[in-house]
Amino acid sequence: MDTMEPILAAHPFFRGLDSRYLKLIVECASRETFSPGKFLCQDNEEARKFYVIHHGRVAVEIYRARRGAVTLQTIGEGEVLGWLWFDRPYHWHMDARALDLTRVISLEVQGLMDRCNRDHDFGYELMRRYAHHLAVQFRVTKAQLADFYGD
Amino acid sequence: MTAKLPDPMLPTPFVVQKVKRETSDTYTLDLSRADGPTNFAFAPGQFNMLYAFGAGEVPISISGDPAVPKTLVHTVRDVGNVTRAICRLKRGEVLGVRGPFGVPWPVDRVAGEDVLIIAGGLGLAPLRPALYHLLQHRGEFGNIELIYGARTPKDLLYPKELERWRGRFDLRVHVTVDSAADDWRSNVGVVTKIIDRARFDPPSTVALICGPGVMMRFTVLELMSHGLTPEQIYVSMERNMKCGIGLCGHCQWGPYFVCKDGPVYRFDRIKDWFDRREV
Numbered sequence: 001m002d003t004m005e006p007i008l009a010a011h012p013f014f015r016g017l018d019s020r021y022l023k024l025i026v027e028c029a030s031r032e033t034f035s036p037g038k039f040l041c042q043d044n045e046e047a048r049k050f051y052v053i054h055h056g057r058v059a060v061e062i063y064r065a066r067r068g069a070v071t072l073q074t075i076g077e078g079e080v081l082g083w084l085w086f087d088r089p090y091h092w093h094m095d096a097r098a099l100d101l102t103r104v105i106s107l108e109v110q111g112l113m114d115r116c117n118r119d120h121d122f123g124y125e126l127m128r129r130y131a132h133h134l135a136v137q138f139r140v141t142k143a144q145l146a147d148f149y150g151d
Numbered sequence: 152m153t154a155k156l157p158d159p160m161l162p163t164p165f166v167v168q169k170v171k172r173e174t175s176d177t178y179t180l181d182l183s184r185a186d187g188p189t190n191f192a193f194a195p196g197q198f199n200m201l202y203a204f205g206a207g208e209v210p211i212s213i214s215g216d217p218a219v220p221k222t223l224v225h226t227v228r229d230v231g232n233v234t235r236a237i238c239r240l241k242r243g244e245v246l247g248v249r250g251p252f253g254v255p256w257p258v259d260r261v262a263g264e265d266v267l268i269i270a271g272g273l274g275l276a277p278l279r280p281a282l283y284h285l286l287q288h289r290g291e292f293g294n295i296e297l298i299y300g301a302r303t304p305k306d307l308l309y310p311k312e313l314e315r316w317r318g319r320f321d322l323r324v325h326v327t328v329d330s331a332a333d334d335w336r337s338n339v340g341v342v343t344k345i346i347d348r349a350r351f352d353p354p355s356t357v358a359l360i361c362g363p364g365v366m367m368r369f370t371v372l373e374l375m376s377h378g379l380t381p382e383q384i385y386v387s388m389e390r391n392m393k394c395g396i397g398l399c400g401h402c403q404w405g406p407y408f409v410c411k412d413g414p415v416y417r418f419d420r421i422k423d424w425f426d427r428r429e430v
């Protein structure tokens with residue numbers, strides 16, 4: 001049996017998803033490991049993958065010529081990376097670099113989109129999770145903008 | 152014959168034993184009584200009124216270990232006249248102390264629970280005594296998670312102690328900053344996001360929160376979205392103070408005097424006031 005299905009089933013992003021749908025996702029999935037310092041994606045590259053992190057830590061960075069890499073956020077086990085994959089221009093807008101040894105299940109975006117278009121119930125389930133993820137990202141960004149620790 | 156109680160309005164002289172610079176504008180002072188070694192008993196979360204001679208008096212939380220009452224410890228950020236005068240004190244100099252005052256963290260009433268300690272910026276100072284207490288009585292509690300956020304790595308209080316705590320097996324420490332250079336090995340992101348990674352059983356958890364208002368507001372919302380009720384959440388509030396003992400009304404906040412009804416409140420008791428701009 002493919003061991004990706006239980007990993008996906010236990011991951012917060014997919015928790016509670018019907019096993020029929022998990023099987024569709026596994027069809028687009030492969031395992032990847034990134035050693036510390038390796039990039040999962042880089043600014044301007046075509047966004048072909050959606051990463052489900054199940055071990056390790058990743059820094060999401062923006063590179064500035066003067067300041068070098070600025071870390072916007074670190075993400076880790078139980079989180080996902082690549083939440084802009086549903087929108088044009090399907091390009092990464094930042095760099096993501098492994099901080100520790102990082103294991104992910106990478107999902108091929110085109111494959112996922114095709115399956116969403118073929119089965120709208122599946123598409124809805126994925127969109128629901130995606131919308132929740134966006135809402136959390138929005139809350140986090142708002143909090144970050146509010147200068148949390150200033151008086 | 153009845154013993155005369157000390158006048159709570161009269162400062163007791165304390166001598167500065169040690170000054171440690173924590174960040175660019177924040178200092179930790181170790182103090183001891185000027186008239187000889189005497190214990191200063193307090194409960195985690197309480198504060199003292201510190202009187203800098205010639206400058207004035209301000210409320211400052213006690214940041215030391217309640218099990219080491221011979222040394223009184225305060226961590227002070229220089230934000231104005233009085234705090235600047237306190238931060239400039241040198242070893243051997245004297246300041247006045249009144250206290251301890253206020254309602255403490257409920258550390259002696261939460262045995263059996265998982266405890267989340269969530270601090271932002273200087274907010275770790277009033278929470279540190281609570282953590283000391285929890286660790287001294289470690290067996291009585293479930294998981295203990297410290298979640299601490301600051302603007303940058305340079306703004307973190309007690310970095311050596313954070314490292315020591317991080318090395319313990321019976322405490323999980325999550326430190327996060329808003330921004331950092333790429334040599335920073337820990338998290339970047341707001342404290343609310345880290346709550347996702349903490350291990351706790353929502354019905355058997357209490358959260359102790361201290362930090363700027365906006366940070367506490369977002370943190371309470373996040374905890375409630377994880378299933379905590381307002382009765383399980385405690386926050387520490389700040390208001391300008393004069394007497395510190397419920398006489399002058401200077402610290403009035405809605406129906407409360409923060410110096411005597413607070414600074415620590417269970418969230419359900421203040422939720423109607425918490426979000427208001429002016430009360």
Ligand SMILES: Cc1cc2nc3c(=O)[nH]c(=O)nc-3n(C[C@H](O)[C@H](O)[C@H](O)COP(=O)(O)OP(=O)(O)OC[C@H]3O[C@@H](n4cnc5c(N)ncnc54)[C@H](O)[C@@H]3O)c2cc1C
Nearest residue numbers: 151209210211212226227228230231232233234389390414
């Ligand atoms: C219960 C309690 C516990 C506290 N514990 C600590 C502590 O452990 N360490 C510490 O450094 N400070 C603590 N404070 C805050 C401290 O009392 C104030 O920073 C101090 O009163 C400022 O006095 P000042 O004369 O130095 O500055 P002021 O001249 O009075 O003010 C200078 C600037 O600081 C701002 N300011 C004043 N008071 C506060 C405040 N409470 N919070 C944020 N900004 C403020 C003013 O708006 C002004 O912009 C605590 C306050 C309370 C009520």
Ligand code: FES
Nearest residue numbers: 393395399400410
């Ligand atoms: S400071 Fe006087 S009543 Fe609170």
